[in-house]
Amino acid sequence: MQSVACPNCGAEVSFRSPALPVRVCDHCRTLVVRYSQSAQAMGEAAVLPFDVSPIQIGTQGQCFDQGFTVIGRVRWAWDDGAWNEWLMLLDDGSHAWMGEAMGQFMALREVELDTAPLIWGLLNGGEAVPGQSGSIAGHAYEVADVRTVRCIGCEGELPFTAPAGWEALSVDFRNADGRSASFQKDRHGPSLYVGHYVTLASLTPRNLRSLPGWSLHPHVA
Amino acid sequence: MSPDDSCVRTLACPACGGTIAMRAAGYTVTLACEYCGTLIDATNPDARIITRYHELQAFLAIPLGMRGTLRGVEWEVVGWMQRADGWATWEEYLLFNPYAGYRWLIAQNGHWSFGTMLTAAPRLDGADAIVAGRRFTVFYGGNSARVLRVAGEFYWRVKIGETVRATDYVRPGAMLSLEQNDRERSWTLNEWLSGKEIRAAFDVPPPPAWLPGMTPLAHQPSPFARRIKGWWPIGAVAFVALLLMLSLFGATMQPQRFSLSVTPDGPSVSQTFGPIVLPLARQAMTVEAHTPGVEQGWVDVDVSFVNRKTQDRYDAYALNEHYSGQDSDGYWSEGDRSQTLKVASLPAGTYDLVVDAQAHHWGSSGSFAYDPSSGTYKSDGLPPVEVVLTVARGARFLSNFWLATLMILAPPLLMLLFHILFENARLAQKDGAPADADDWWQGMQSP
Numbered sequence: 243m244q245s246v247a248c249p250n251c252g253a254e255v256s257f258r259s260p261a262l263p264v265r266v267c268d269h270c271r272t273l274v275v276r277y278s279q280s281a282q283a284m285g286e287a288a289v290l291p292f293d294v295s296p297i298q299i300g301t302q303g304q305c306f307d308q309g310f311t312v313i314g315r316v317r318w319a320w321d322d323g324a325w326n327e328w329l330m331l332l333d334d335g336s337h338a339w340m341g342e343a344m345g346q347f348m349a350l351r352e353v354e355l356d357t358a359p360l361i362w363g364l365l366n367g368g369e370a371v372p373g374q375s376g377s378i379a380g381h382a383y384e385v386a387d388v389r390t391v392r393c394i395g396c397e398g399e400l401p402f403t404a405p406a407g408w409e410a411l412s413v414d415f416r417n418a419d420g421r422s423a424s425f426q427k428d429r430h431g432p433s434l435y436v437g438h439y440v441t442l443a444s445l446t447p448r449n450l451r452s453l454p455g456w457s458l459h460p461h462v463a
Numbered sequence: 464m465s466p467d468d469s470c471v472r473t474l475a476c477p478a479c480g481g482t483i484a485m486r487a488a489g490y491t492v493t494l495a496c497e498y499c500g501t502l503i504d505a506t507n508p509d510a511r512i513i514t515r516y517h518e519l520q521a522f523l524a525i526p527l528g529m530r531g532t533l534r535g536v537e538w539e540v541v542g543w544m545q546r547a548d549g550w551a552t553w554e555e556y557l558l559f560n561p562y563a564g565y566r567w568l569i570a571q572n573g574h575w576s577f578g579t580m581l582t583a584a585p586r587l588d589g590a591d592a593i594v595a596g597r598r599f600t601v602f603y604g605g606n607s608a609r610v611l612r613v614a615g616e617f618y619w620r621v622k623i624g625e626t627v628r629a630t631d632y633v634r635p636g637a638m639l640s641l642e643q644n645d646r647e648r649s650w651t652l653n654e655w656l657s658g659k660e661i662r663a664a665f666d667v668p669p670p671p672a673w674l675p676g677m678t679p680l681a682h683q684p685s686p687f688a689r690r691i692k693g694w695w696p697i698g699a700v701a702f703v704a705l706l707l708m709l710s711l712f713g714a715t716m717q718p719q720r721f722s723l724s725v726t727p728d729g730p731s732v733s734q735t736f737g738p739i740v741l742p743l744a745r746q747a748m749t750v751e752a753h754t755p756g757v758e759q760g761w762v763d764v765d766v767s768f769v770n771r772k773t774q775d776r777y778d779a780y781a782l783n784e785h786y787s788g789q790d791s792d793g794y795w796s797e798g799d800r801s802q803t804l805k806v807a808s809l810p811a812g813t814y815d816l817v818v819d820a821q822a823h824h825w826g827s828s829g830s831f832a833y834d835p836s837s838g839t840y841k842s843d844g845l846p847p848v849e850v851v852l853t854v855a856r857g858a859r860f861l862s863n864f865w866l867a868t869l870m871i872l873a874p875p876l877l878m879l880l881f882h883i884l885f886e887n888a889r890l891a892q893k894d895g896a897p898a899d900a901d902d903w904w905q906g907m908q909s910p
Contacts, residue, residue, distance in 0.1 A: 291489065295489055322620040
């Protein structure tokens with residue numbers, strides 16, 4: 243773990259993942275970007291609106307056959323809703339995302355961009371329509387959603403700066419086996435994530451957020 | 464309320480000013496004011512009005528905000544919507560638990576089902592759909608379900624009048640619903656809840672009992688299938704008990720054997736045997752009257768158990784007969800040389816067995832002689848017929864056994880009849896292919 247002083251407020255900002263360059267200061271919400279030993283402020287992250295997500299920074303559990311710790315979050319919104327993407331630091335040092343929408347969870351890992359026609363078309367400015375089917379990383383998928391999303395807040399450590407209002411094209415895929423995939427294209431370029439739906443209980447989570455008025459679900463306590 | 468002691472946020476309805484709650488902050492997209500029905504955009508910090516309505520407050524069987532524990536998880540009712548297709552109207556309550564996500568509680572005709580949205584599509588096999596090894600048969604296809612009214616909060620942009628195409632797959636106890644529009648396909652597994660479960664969870668009245676003539680829900684399990692199945696162990700135990708009783712109490716004990724001789728066409732012979740001691744308060748007696756020597760004739764045997772103390776009599780009568788001969792078909796014989804007499808329920812005491820026996824002869828064998836004393840012809844030279852009486856305590860009344868067996872079988876047979884009526888009414892609603900043997904077979908396998 244590396245610690246630096248926040249360039250804005252001076253509070254100690256610690257990085258748990260050696261690979262991630264961005265960290266939101268817990269005190270002043272400044273986006274801190276580190277370059278080897280120095281850190282630089284890159285604007286301010288928006289305050290996250292109150293939600294009743296059971297996940298929090300520090301939640302641990304098992305996913306992708308290894309332990310994970312949640313170290314960051316980006317909250318995205320579109321015209322008809324919003325969802326969380328939690329950044330997981332896996333035991334092997336790699337990262338994965340836990341998408342949380344409509345009370346359901348999906349675990350996703352970034353993969354190399356697929357050259358199959360479905361993704362290839364999106365990469366080259368093509369359009370996807372819901373229901374369209376195609377193959378990603380050797381599995382058949384259907385396009386579930388196509389939408390323009392914008393970042394409305396972030397916290398913790400992140401692999402990129404996520405200023406509020408940052409827009410991206412997001413295409414979600416699902417298949418009949420409970421697999422899911424997500425294609426995202428923004429100013430940094432395109433990226434592709436694949437994974438599957440999970441239940442909170444299957445993650446054997448620890449250190450879930452305690453929500454006033456709710457007792458921990460017996461299966462996830 | 465401060466953010467520290469509750470997850471519930473309250474706001475004033477921008478249309479009517481009523482205080483409305485938001486219980487699933489972060490997930491909720493649309494809020495429908497429970498007082499005026501106005502739809503509010505919950506993703507907008509200023510709670511913008513989407514559509515203004517002036518509805519009367521809907522009466523909800525389960526009020527918004529109520530909590531209940533179903534299948535081990537505590538749920539809070541956060542939303543309610545009323546939907547209809549061309550045939551039926553039903554209500555759906557949206558349940559929320561931050562650790563377990565969303566579920567549905569569907570109310571139709573007083574019955575309740577617990578709905579879970581599936582994250583993986585079922586496997587389709589012909590007209591059937593299979594989820595976790597459970598087979599569902601297509602029941603209703605291509606109906607349009609329309610939203611009539613809403614209250615509370617929803618995780619999507621709910622719209623009044625919004626229509627989805629619905630296809631329902633059914634097995635007794637559960638329904639699998641596919642709802643699709645141009646954007647999305649979603650599968651929901653709805654499990655029928657027993658009256659006990661729904662009452663314990665949300666204190667609503669249990670569903671009405673089915674009576675012949677009523678139309679059950681497509682996935683309502685036959686209440687009779689379970690009862691028939693529940694009856695078999697009881698019936699089996701009752702039957703074993705019956706056999707046990709039959710062998711225990713039906714066994715004859717302490718046989719006593721008496722015999723006397725009667726001359727065919729001779730005078731009636733009366734003889735008293737005893738004592739026969741009966742120790743139990745009540746007992747059945749078996750008397751086996753056996754006349755091995757009767758041929759071309761009959762023997763009347765009157766037996767009476769006479770209580771020595773009270774002189775109470777318990778009578779029984781046997782007619783033993785035997786005839787035989789040769790005709791064009793060969794040898795023939797008829798009649799029975801043995802009779803078993805049963806006397807039920809003799810009180811305790813010491814008894815005498817009083818026997819009156821008279822033998823008669825029929826036919827041409829033997830010789831006849833005129834008896835001047837009686838002025839009649841009587842057969843002469845026929846050997847006397849021996850009457851052997853075996854008296855024993857206890858008796859097997861087979862008629863009682865059959866009656867008891869019938870009583871054991873009557874309830875399941877009656878329930879089977881009701882089950883058939885119920886399933887007939889349920890399966891009559893099926894669209895498309897008529898109900899087949901599989902449907903009936905599934906009907907027996909209630910959850």
